[in-house]
Amino acid sequence: MWKQIKHRFERYPARMNVARKIIELGFRIDSNGKVYCDDVEISDVALARAAGVDRRTIRATAEIILRDEKLSGIFQNIMPAGSLLRNVADDLELGVVEIEANARNPGILAAAARLISEKGISIRQAHAGDPELDENPKLTIITDKPIPGFLLKEFLKIKGVKRVSIY
Known part of the structure; x- marks a missing residue:
């Protein structure tokens, strides 16, 4: 495209x-x-x-x-993706993890989702930046409760992940 x-x-x-x-x-x-x-x-x-x-x-x-x-x-057929809860996650007591990675590596979303689900946490939203639009695309995952800090090291083990922030 x-x-x-x-x-x-x-x-x-x-x-x-x-x-x-x-x-x-x-x-x-x-x-x-x-x-x-x-x-x-x-x-x-x-x-x-x-x-x-x-x-x-x-x-x-x-x-x-x-x-x-x-x-x-x-x-003529593009539709908005919907609102991302990122900016109100703290107010709603949701968790947020932002992952900056090489967008050309397959499986980053799947691996991150697996880590989160193994801790019994549900994902509410996930949004991946488009590498054609963003210089540094990020994967943002909103969860139904805060992400435990100890998962930071686990996210960093995912192939292609450069940086992780947990809010």
Whole structure:
């Protein structure tokens, strides 16, 4: 997907920023070129501000996307991933573990989930950053109760894990 997007916008870095922001936030573009978060319309001005571009760049980006059959299929069907409980986990007495790893290593999520489940802790949410969007993608796991600190060393034993934080 990113090869197609990069190819289409390689001469237009501002438009690339817009396409990246739309995907990052889970926005979609309807057949009229309007941008939505689920069923809430996002103004061109608001998106332009967030992407650091002029509002006309939003329109131009949407037009290019809608003219491309593959890109329009992608951008017209994106949905937001839902809210991550990370910022309110402490208030809700939930656990959080953030794992920074080589995203190309398979099995990191599975190994982390196994460690957590072996301690009788349920996972409420898991979110993995996209290595194409994030310079340092993180795997964030929200649990139904705090993660014991002694698991830190166990997480670090997972192949490809660089850093772990438990909150």
